[in-house]
Amino acid sequence: MNILIIEDEKALAHELEFFLLKNNYICEICYNGTSASEKIAVNLYDFILLDLGLPDYEGLDLLKEAKKANPEVACIILTARAEVNDRVKGLDLGADDYLAKPFSLLELQSRMQAITRRKFGVTQSIVDLDGFLVNITERTIMHHTDQINTITKKEFDLIAYMLLHKNRTLTRAQLSEHIWGSVINDDYDSNFIDAHIKNIRKKLSVYAPADWLETVRGLGYRIKTNV
Amino acid sequence: MKLKTKLTLFNAISKLVIVTLFILLLPGIIENINKSYTDSRLLKQKNKLLQIVSEKGIKTYIENGESYGSYLPLKEEYISLDEVEPGYYLDTIRDEQRLVERDTIDYRILSHTFKAGNRNYLLEIGKSTETIGETTGPLQNIAFQILLGMILLTILADQIFSTYVLRPLNIIIRTKLIGNKFPKFTVYKEVKTSTSDFQHLDLSIHKMVETIETAFQKEREFISNASHELMTPISILQSKIENMFEQDDIADELKLRLMEMQKILNRLKSITKTLLLISQIENDQFLKEDIVSARALLQDIYEEISIRLQDRNISLAILVIEDVQLAHVNKFLLFNLFFNLINNAIKYNKTDGEITVTAQWVKNNYTISIADTGIGIADDELPYIFNRFKKLKQSLSQDSFGLGLPIVKSIATFHQMGINVVSEKGVGSTFTLTFPQKVTADSPVN
Numbered sequence: 152m153n154i155l156i157i158e159d160e161k162a163l164a165h166e167l168e169f170f171l172l173k174n175n176y177i178c179e180i181c182y183n184g185t186s187a188s189e190k191i192a193v194n195l196y197d198f199i200l201l202d203l204g205l206p207d208y209e210g211l212d213l214l215k216e217a218k219k220a221n222p223e224v225a226c227i228i229l230t231a232r233a234e235v236n237d238r239v240k241g242l243d244l245g246a247d248d249y250l251a252k253p254f255s256l257l258e259l260q261s262r263m264q265a266i267t268r269r270k271f272g273v274t275q276s277i278v279d280l281d282g283f284l285v286n287i288t289e290r291t292i293m294h295h296t297d298q299i300n301t302i303t304k305k306e307f308d309l310i311a312y313m314l315l316h317k318n319r320t321l322t323r324a325q326l327s328e329h330i331w332g333s334v335i336n337d338d339y340d341s342n343f344i345d346a347h348i349k350n351i352r353k354k355l356s357v358y359a360p361a362d363w364l365e366t367v368r369g370l371g372y373r374i375k376t377n378v
Numbered sequence: 379m380k381l382k383t384k385l386t387l388f389n390a391i392s393k394l395v396i397v398t399l400f401i402l403l404l405p406g407i408i409e410n411i412n413k414s415y416t417d418s419r420l421l422k423q424k425n426k427l428l429q430i431v432s433e434k435g436i437k438t439y440i441e442n443g444e445s446y447g448s449y450l451p452l453k454e455e456y457i458s459l460d461e462v463e464p465g466y467y468l469d470t471i472r473d474e475q476r477l478v479e480r481d482t483i484d485y486r487i488l489s490h491t492f493k494a495g496n497r498n499y500l501l502e503i504g505k506s507t508e509t510i511g512e513t514t515g516p517l518q519n520i521a522f523q524i525l526l527g528m529i530l531l532t533i534l535a536d537q538i539f540s541t542y543v544l545r546p547l548n549i550i551i552r553t554k555l556i557g558n559k560f561p562k563f564t565v566y567k568e569v570k571t572s573t574s575d576f577q578h579l580d581l582s583i584h585k586m587v588e589t590i591e592t593a594f595q596k597e598r599e600f601i602s603n604a605s606h607e608l609m610t611p612i613s614i615l616q617s618k619i620e621n622m623f624e625q626d627d628i629a630d631e632l633k634l635r636l637m638e639m640q641k642i643l644n645r646l647k648s649i650t651k652t653l654l655l656i657s658q659i660e661n662d663q664f665l666k667e668d669i670v671s672a673r674a675l676l677q678d679i680y681e682e683i684s685i686r687l688q689d690r691n692i693s694l695a696i697l698v699i700e701d702v703q704l705a706h707v708n709k710f711l712l713f714n715l716f717f718n719l720i721n722n723a724i725k726y727n728k729t730d731g732e733i734t735v736t737a738q739w740v741k742n743n744y745t746i747s748i749a750d751t752g753i754g755i756a757d758d759e760l761p762y763i764f765n766r767f768k769k770l771k772q773s774l775s776q777d778s779f780g781l782g783l784p785i786v787k788s789i790a791t792f793h794q795m796g797i798n799v800v801s802e803k804g805v806g807s808t809f810t811l812t813f814p815q816k817v818t819a820d821s822p823v824n
Contacts, residue, residue, distance in 0.1 A: 252612075253610075303681070336652075
């Protein structure tokens with residue numbers, strides 16, 4: 152997949168590129184709006200990661216140009232200026248998602264995957280974990296033919312997020328950011344991820360031991376699978 | 379009491395006192411005036427008579443030792459002349475009674491003895507006191523009426539003048555002090571007055587408000603800019619840590635330290651995000667266009683927060699039976715408001731504690747109360763709980779940075795909601811939120 156990163160903060164652009172390359176994406180970087188505008192007009196991209204706060208260009212104009220050049224392009228807006236109006240305007244102009252800085256790279260990847268599924272119609276969304284069938288699009292879990300109804304919304308979010316980043320250790324901070332991201336409160340250490348994982352294991356163990364949900368000592372959790 | 383009312387009251391009362399005093403003294407004064415006037419007339423008459431006697435001789439009045447007496451038909455005045463013992467002497471003016479043709483009448487009588495042709499005579503000139511009193515009544519009445527009229531006139535004049543002179547003060551109070559939310563960002567409008575005190579007052583208030591406004595504005599801008607500017611470096615750091623974490627050749631020990639860094643970065647992120655949120659709320663950057671069911675909102679929060687309840691075995695009872703629609707609100711903000719209040723009720727509760735959420739109509743205002751069985755807040759700390767970064771003594775053990783209640787406060791203020799806290803140390807706290815009427819205008823009022 153071809154990705155254009157438009158970000159004037161060079162250090163951040165490099166980290167984005169590093170991460171995306173590692174996850175088998177093809178990347179190009181623009182540090183300013185003018186060169187981005189030229190690139191958009193010439194090349195065909197599947198994804199544009201657009202920082203709205205460019206010094207030389209109105210970010211939303213770039214979005215319009217990109218949509219005009221390729222209506223199929225998926226676009227995620229990245230911004231530190233988390234103005235409510237920007238969000239609405241961006242989504243109105245055809246942006247697919249909106250991530251406020253600072254964001255987790257894993258969060259970015261999961262948003263990108265969600266957009267890909269939606270836009271490009273990836274059919275394979277059921278994952279088999281030792282007999283547990285997780286349907287990401289329908290948001291359901293079955294054990295063989297038994298529907299599991301005890302899993303809550305938050306618990307499913309955790310499973311889906313770990314599954315999206317399967318075989319990768321996710322720290323409590325990363326998991327916590329994913330499921331509590333929109334809640335603003337003044338706790339910092341208590342993330343309750345352990346309690347959630349304990350609940351998930353307990354609920355699944357009624358059917359079969361969920362050994363694929365591993366605790367990585369001292370670091371976090373991961374879903375191990377060969378699928 | 380208003381200054382104007384005070385002035386008017388003082389004016390009226392002081393004048394009334396003066397009038398009453400005057401009315402009480404008036405009869406005495408008039409009587410005195412009358413008496414001295416009568417006395418001087420009597421003396422004049424006496425002198426006139428004596429003059430006649432000395433010019434024409436006593437025989438004009440008395441012949442052969444008979445007495446002389448004369449009175450007006452209605453007996454209001456009389457005159458008598460008698461011969462008396464040679465040694466008798468009298469020269470007085472007194473109130474006495476005289477019997478005149480079977481009528482006993484009170485007179486003011488001048489008695490005077492004088493000698494004429496070796497004989498001693500007594501002259502009496504009397505004026506009935508009734509006639510003297512006759513003028514006293516009307517005189518008193520007229521004086522009283524004139525006085526009353528004058529007093530009323532001055533009270534009216536005082537009233538008009540004080541209203542006029544205090545008008546600028548009224549305007550200052552009405553337009554610059556009452557019902558103004560500080561800080562307000564309005565243009566200075568000079569209050570027209572020729573009273574220098576008021577000009578000074580007006581200008582001073584304006585300058586003070588301006589100073590407060592500027593300070594407020596600067597603080598807001600600073601918080602907004604600072605938190606925005608911090609977002610980008612935090613973002614870079616976070617990405618770097620995440621990328622390093624992914625490196626295969628990193629030792630576990632290093633990974634643990636990276637994770638610690640991530641945690642600390644999260645804390646920084648959390649503080650910055652919270653400050654930014656508060657500044658966005660205070661700068662009115664949120665819309666209030668959502669319609670939310672109070673019960674559904676609390677249910678959402680229950681689902682979100684249940685893991686925390688489970689962690690400390692705390693029971694949460696949401697006793698909101700009636701389904702009230704809250705209009706003109708921001709759902710995201712309201713969610714965060716209640717989340718923080720209930721989260722606090724969990725954090726500062728005891729294990730196996732209880733939290734009760736109740737909804738009530740107080741007159742026409744919808745209220746939601748959150749009561750916990752927690753550690754409570756000491757009376758001396760209660761006034762400061764909404765201050766930013768204020769950590770209370772008993773909450774020091776908790777992982778918080780003291781922004782939970784400031785968020786609650788700014789969201790409540792943004793929605794014009796009242797917030798009231800009742801707390802007893804060791805027993806628990808109750809936070810009550812009162813919604814403005816327009817929020818529940820579309821819902822039936824019980």
